[in-house]
Amino acid sequence: MPRTLIRDLAAAVGEEVTVYGWVNALRLQRKLQFVIVRDHTGLVQITNKRTDEAGELEQLIEHGMTPESAVKITGVVISAPNVKLGGLEIQPTAVEVVSRADAMPIDRQTGIDQRLDWRFLDVRQPERQLTFAVQTTLEEALREFAYAEGCTEMHTPKLMGTASESGSEVFAVKYFDRTAYLAQSPQFYKQMAIAGGIDKVFEIGPVFRAEPSFTSRHSTEFTGLDVEIAWIEDVEDVMRFEERMLAHALRRIEERHGEAIREIFGVEVTVPDVAFPRYTMAEAISLLRARGWDPEGVKEDLDPEGERMISRIAAEEHGSEFVFITEFPISVRPFYHLRPEHNPDVTASFDLLWKGLEITTGAQREHRHDVLLKQAEEKGLGLEPLTSYTDCFRFGTPPHGGFGAGVNRILMVLLGLESIRDAMFLFRGPNRLTP
Amino acid sequence: MPRTLIRDLAAAVGEEVTVYGWVNALRLQRKLQFVIVRDHTGLVQITNKRTDEAGELEQLIEHGMTPESAVKITGVVISAPNVKLGGLEIQPTAVEVVSRADAMPIDRQTGIDQRLDWRFLDVRQPERQLTFAVQTTLEEALREFAYAEGCTEMHTPKLMGTASESGSEVFAVKYFDRTAYLAQSPQFYKQMAIAGGIDKVFEIGPVFRAEPSFTSRHSTEFTGLDVEIAWIEDVEDVMRFEERMLAHALRRIEERHGEAIREIFGVEVTVPDVAFPRYTMAEAISLLRARGWDPEGVKEDLDPEGERMISRIAAEEHGSEFVFITEFPISVRPFYHLRPEHNPDVTASFDLLWKGLEITTGAQREHRHDVLLKQAEEKGLGLEPLTSYTDCFRFGTPPHGGFGAGVNRILMVLLGLESIRDAMFLFRGPNRLTP
Numbered sequence: 129m130p131r132t133l134i135r136d137l138a139a140a141v142g143e144e145v146t147v148y149g150w151v152n153a154l155r156l157q158r159k160l161q162f163v164i165v166r167d168h169t170g171l172v173q174i175t176n177k178r179t180d181e182a183g184e185l186e187q188l189i190e191h192g193m194t195p196e197s198a199v200k201i202t203g204v205v206i207s208a209p210n211v212k213l214g215g216l217e218i219q220p221t222a223v224e225v226v227s228r229a230d231a232m233p234i235d236r237q238t239g240i241d242q243r244l245d246w247r248f249l250d251v252r253q254p255e256r257q258l259t260f261a262v263q264t265t266l267e268e269a270l271r272e273f274a275y276a277e278g279c280t281e282m283h284t285p286k287l288m289g290t291a292s293e294s295g296s297e298v299f300a301v302k303y304f305d306r307t308a309y310l311a312q313s314p315q316f317y318k319q320m321a322i323a324g325g326i327d328k329v330f331e332i333g334p335v336f337r338a339e340p341s342f343t344s345r346h347s348t349e350f351t352g353l354d355v356e357i358a359w360i361e362d363v364e365d366v367m368r369f370e371e372r373m374l375a376h377a378l379r380r381i382e383e384r385h386g387e388a389i390r391e392i393f394g395v396e397v398t399v400p401d402v403a404f405p406r407y408t409m410a411e412a413i414s415l416l417r418a419r420g421w422d423p424e425g426v427k428e429d430l431d432p433e434g435e436r437m438i439s440r441i442a443a444e445e446h447g448s449e450f451v452f453i454t455e456f457p458i459s460v461r462p463f464y465h466l467r468p469e470h471n472p473d474v475t476a477s478f479d480l481l482w483k484g485l486e487i488t489t490g491a492q493r494e495h496r497h498d499v500l501l502k503q504a505e506e507k508g509l510g511l512e513p514l515t516s517y518t519d520c521f522r523f524g525t526p527p528h529g530g531f532g533a534g535v536n537r538i539l540m541v542l543l544g545l546e547s548i549r550d551a552m553f554l555f556r557g558p559n560r561l562t563p
Numbered sequence: 564m565p566r567t568l569i570r571d572l573a574a575a576v577g578e579e580v581t582v583y584g585w586v587n588a589l590r591l592q593r594k595l596q597f598v599i600v601r602d603h604t605g606l607v608q609i610t611n612k613r614t615d616e617a618g619e620l621e622q623l624i625e626h627g628m629t630p631e632s633a634v635k636i637t638g639v640v641i642s643a644p645n646v647k648l649g650g651l652e653i654q655p656t657a658v659e660v661v662s663r664a665d666a667m668p669i670d671r672q673t674g675i676d677q678r679l680d681w682r683f684l685d686v687r688q689p690e691r692q693l694t695f696a697v698q699t700t701l702e703e704a705l706r707e708f709a710y711a712e713g714c715t716e717m718h719t720p721k722l723m724g725t726a727s728e729s730g731s732e733v734f735a736v737k738y739f740d741r742t743a744y745l746a747q748s749p750q751f752y753k754q755m756a757i758a759g760g761i762d763k764v765f766e767i768g769p770v771f772r773a774e775p776s777f778t779s780r781h782s783t784e785f786t787g788l789d790v791e792i793a794w795i796e797d798v799e800d801v802m803r804f805e806e807r808m809l810a811h812a813l814r815r816i817e818e819r820h821g822e823a824i825r826e827i828f829g830v831e832v833t834v835p836d837v838a839f840p841r842y843t844m845a846e847a848i849s850l851l852r853a854r855g856w857d858p859e860g861v862k863e864d865l866d867p868e869g870e871r872m873i874s875r876i877a878a879e880e881h882g883s884e885f886v887f888i889t890e891f892p893i894s895v896r897p898f899y900h901l902r903p904e905h906n907p908d909v910t911a912s913f914d915l916l917w918k919g920l921e922i923t924t925g926a927q928r929e930h931r932h933d934v935l936l937k938q939a940e941e942k943g944l945g946l947e948p949l950t951s952y953t954d955c956f957r958f959g960t961p962p963h964g965g966f967g968a969g970v971n972r973i974l975m976v977l978l979g980l981e982s983i984r985d986a987m988f989l990f991r992g993p994n995r996l997t998p
Contacts, residue, residue, distance in 0.1 A: 131794060148794045150760060150959055168762045198959040227930060229959035248955055251759030260761065264716045271703070281699045283786045283970075285989045286721070286769050287734075289996030299722075300737045301745065303783075304775065304993050310736065317989060320998065324686030325585060326695065327603040333768060334721050340739065348738075351718045359566060359583045495662060516998050520683055524585055524633040524664035535718075554720045554752060558739050561724030563755065563951050 129202055135169035137205050137216055146202040147172060147218065150252065151195050151229075161189045164213070165201060168257060173217040174201055175208075188223050196229035196252070240547060244555055247563060251553070255392050259550065262385050263539055267332055269380035270353060273373045279328040279355070284317030286310055286334065290513065299338045299348075310336035313532055316517055318356040319493060322528045323520040328357045332535065340558045344547040345485060345537060349556040353538075356530030362468070363476040363492040366529040367452055370480065370488065371402040374450070374538075381542070395544040398449060405446040408455040409474070412438050429460045436484035454478045463507040464500060464517075466492040466529075476529070482541045490531025497521040564637055570604035572640050572651055581637040582607060582653065585687065586630050586664075596624045599648070600636060603692060608652040609636055610643075623658050631664035631687070675982060679990055682998060686988070690827050694985065697820050698974055702767055704815035705788060708808045714763040714790070719752030721745055721769065725948065734773045734783075745771035748967055751952055753791040754928060757963045758955040763792045767970065775993045779982040780920060780972060784991040788973075791965030797903070798911040798927040801964040802887055805915065805923060806837040809885070809973075816977070830979040833884060840881040843890040844909070847873050864895045871919035889913045898942040899935060899952075901927040901964075911964070917976045925966025932956040 132145040149167035156162075161176035178186045193199070203220035211217050234246045236253075243250040250256060274281070287308045291298045299310040311317075314331050321329040335352040357369060381389075382397040389395055407415065412434075417425065419441075421434055430438065430453065442451035455474040458467065465475035477491035494500045500521055504514055511518070540551040549555040554563065567580035584602035591597075596611035613621045628634070638655035646652050669681045671688075678685040685691060709716070722743045726733045734745040746752075749766050756764040770787040792804060816824075817832040824830055842850065847869075852860065854876075856869055865873065865888065877886035890909040893902065900910035912926035929935045935956055939949055946953070975986040984990040989998060 148961065166760075168760060196959045198961045226961055227932075227956070227959045230957045232958070248755045248759040249958055251756070251761065257760065260715050260717060264710070264714075267716055268706070268710060271706070275699070275703060279699075280695050281702055282695060282988050283769065285784055285991050287771070287784050287991050287996060299743075302735045302737075303996065304773075306996075308734075308996050320683045321686070321988065324683040325601075325603060325692065326686065334718065336722070338739075349720055349722050497662075521662070522665045523667065523684055524629075524631045524662045526583065526633045526661055553717050553756065556720050556722050561722060561738065561741075561743050 133169045134165070134167045134172045137172060137218075138214060140205045141207050141216060142205065144202065144204050144221065145218070146200055148200050148226075149198070151193060151197045151199055154189070154193060154195065156189055156191055156193070159185050161185070161187070163189060163193070163199075163201070165199060166252075171213050173208075173211050173213050174203065174220050174223075175217045176220050176223075178219070188220050190223070190225065192228065193223075193225055194229045194231070196232055196249070197225050198227040198229075200224045200226055240549055244549060244560065245563065247554055256550075258385065258388055258392050259539065259543060259545075260553065262381060262389065262543065263535070265381050265384050266377055266539065266542075267535065269377035270332065270373060271330075272380075273376045274328075274330045274355070277328060277369070279330045280321070280326045282314075282318065282321050282326065282329050282331055283333065284311070284314040284321075284331060286336070290516075297338045299336050310338075312337055313352065314354045315532070318354055318530060319528065320520055322356050322358045323523070323525045327359070328355070329530075330355045335532075342557065342559075344549075345540070347536070347548055347552065347556055348558065350537075350548070350552060351535040353533040353535050354530065355532075356528060358526045358528045360492060360527055360529050363454070363466075363478065363490070363529055366490050366492065366531060367406070367454075367478055367480075368403065370490065370531055370533070371400070371404050371450070371452075375400050375402050378542075389543065393543045395542070397542065400448065400450055404450040404452055404480070405442050405448050406452040406454055406478075407438065407442070409453055409457065410455065412453050415441055428457045430479075435481050435486055439481050439484040442481075449483050451481050452478045453481065461491065463503045463509060464493050466494045467503075478531075480531075480533070482538070485537060485541050487537045487541065488531050488533040490529065492527065492529035495521055495525045495527050568604045569600070569602045569607045572607055572653075573649060575640045576642050576651060577640065579637065579639050579656065580653070581635055583635050583661075584633070586628060586632045586634055589624070589628060589630065591624055591626055591628070594620050596620070596622070598624060598628070598634075598636070600634060601687075606648050608643075608646050608648050609638065609655050609658075610641075610652045611655050611658075613654070623655050625658070625660065627663065628658075628660055629664045629666070631667055631684070632660050633662040633664075635659040635661055675984055679984060679995065680998070682989055691985075693820065693823055693827050694974065694978060694980075695988065697816060697824065697978065698970070700816050700819050701812055701974065701977075702970065704812035705767065705808060706765075707815075708811045709763075709765045709790070712763060712804070714765045714792075715756070715761045717749075717753065717756050717761065717764050717766055718768065719746065719749040719756075719766060721771070725951075732773045734771050745773075747772050748787065749789045750967070753789055753965060754963065755955055757791050757793045758958070758960045762794070763790070764965075765790045770967075777993065779984075780975070782971070782983055782987065782991055783993065785972075785983070785987060786970040788968040788970050789965065790967075791963060793961045793963045795927060795962055795964050798889070798901075798913065798925070798964055801925050801927065801966060802841070802889075802913055802915075803838065805925065805966055805968070806835070806839045806885070806887075810835050810837050813977075824978065828978045828980075830977070832977065835883065835885055839885040839887055839915070840877050840883050841887040841889050841913075842873065842877070844888055844892065845890065847888050850876055863892045865914075870916050870921055874916050874919040877916075884918050886916050887913045888916065896926065898938045898944060899928050901929045902938075913966075915966075915968070917973070920972060920976050922972045922976065923966050923968040925964065927962065927964035930956055930960045930962050 129146040152164040152166040163174040203218040480488035536551040564581040587599040587601040638653040915923035971986040
């Protein structure tokens, strides 16, 4: 019989149906057999009380059935107001164990490391199912916005011939008789697309960071959202693009999953007002120092504590979960960030923080070939290795800017997850390459 | 002034506008200045005939302007029926060279290798702009179909702790103090998602093949479309999913780009009927042998010539550009392909050919743990290294199957491109890691 999804059972009362799913729980007694079956749309109770002529219960559900076995159950949907799961149950006529499960190696109390060892079993939990449903909606909505803005979706190479700008934090790959490197960002390539006359470009794909970091917000491989747009007036155009994009995605998520997220994660999805508040780095630092941050007064960038504090200030002052920090000093930004005319001591750059966590870095890029070379030299960089990058600015390249955001970090903040390890299917860290 | 896109100029006759774009061509004379400006939406002619009080032409367009410079041109849109480009022109009032172009290192006659060296300039050509617009629509439509079918979009890791099934053709990565490998397919991971209760899963992302191949259809990195669906009855469910998915995507492409593809590539986009014709491998081989293929009669699989011939046969017999080849022999398929009950000497597998080129490989997977181990042993594989894979079948895994398709190959066939190098932004091959 064709499959009926559990969420559709209410419309099938009185009919015979077949549900496919996993044994969520079971109680097999001599006079009564109960099984709770779970599919990706819900739970249903199976109640077997069918007796034979002698008045004995027919053992339709074999006693070897185990929790988490994959089953197909055919039976009649009965209205049963006392049953908590939707006020209905299925009285079975045929039960098939499609794949019997061994004893579970993890349970609800298992710590995260062992959960990750058995991630495919962990993913069966409702909060993980919801996590990936939300991720799907998040990306669908980000793309929907990008398409509407006229973006072209480009796939940039993950294999590079030379280590990207920083040189550090890059994985080396044995590539036939030479060495390749894994892209730690599509930065260079998306700018190349802009130089190629692609008006707006976006990509959602893997990025790789060879950082030996063990924090709750770092991983060596994650999903990046990258956007680059041409013909901007200034970096504000980029920030406005991003805030509208995120607001659109959060609206979609609230509509589709708001209730489930509230129920399962206890988190309210707030669709933000745009524009988000903006503090220049100078403003942020003086606000933070007034509250006792960085007592030595030496930092030019925000540390995680500073990020959390400035987010709290933005929440107090503007009622916003989001805050842009702008105009980062030249010292903490790469040579290719444009320096605004009104203040050439800083860069036309920004970070976006959400509830205290950095989720984005962006900037207007320097598109003038001569200025770019000058800035590279000032940073003490050799021009020769940069030629393949700087050549992109010799043939008519419009002003442009963009940003890179971490999809898993967005998901982590959105659902209030404690670790980025739960905001991706299969986490990769310095000590973890499996499963 | 805000930007007006060139495609929108017809609605602005009589108004002053600013267009942003590149100098497609120019002719600067003493008495008349012409510039053709190109943006991503079209071409427009700029005609300067403004004279000063002495009757001399005002040199609004500086003589240092070069082809491919990025420019902003403000002027009044004039109806000019004799002008080929949309019957209008712009009479300029202000001209700004935003970024002057050096002399172009490539032109329309340049061979593909040097074109790829300067890919960002090559991408400015109309056929490349269309290629990536079509790619964007293709992926949008594939996803649209996947979402409607209830698929979850998963990002599977590209860094793996062990080389995947074949062991060969895998790139090794220095991963801190050990070795990782680049995933040559999400195969294992998407099955893991199925074991995790994700009902249907899809991914569009990079796959890596360390093959030293130099053909027009191979690359070491490309964009893969992967789908895996649970609770299938048999492999037909997978094939039906794919043919409907492709038909949906081709319908969208035909609607949005059919005319441009005809004009620029000279190719007709045909929305296929489903179902596509199917030949078992045994049928295909006997059809081919009857036409003189493989005179020695030793092949168990199709070579590129056989693929082209069987595609021609399908076109003649069924009027179809597409053909499924099914039931590949066990010898040419991996151990985890299911063997159908009605014919256990073959696998429940398929390839999909389009106009003679293989674009997909798919199968129903063996989900029964004991059968899977038996099949692995028969293939002479050690069970120990396979444990992390085979363990996924110990805890209740439903019948499932899926396929992997090459997005760039689809694009190559769709647009009639001679080489896959033109069906991706930045080609990667054994000898090419740049730009």
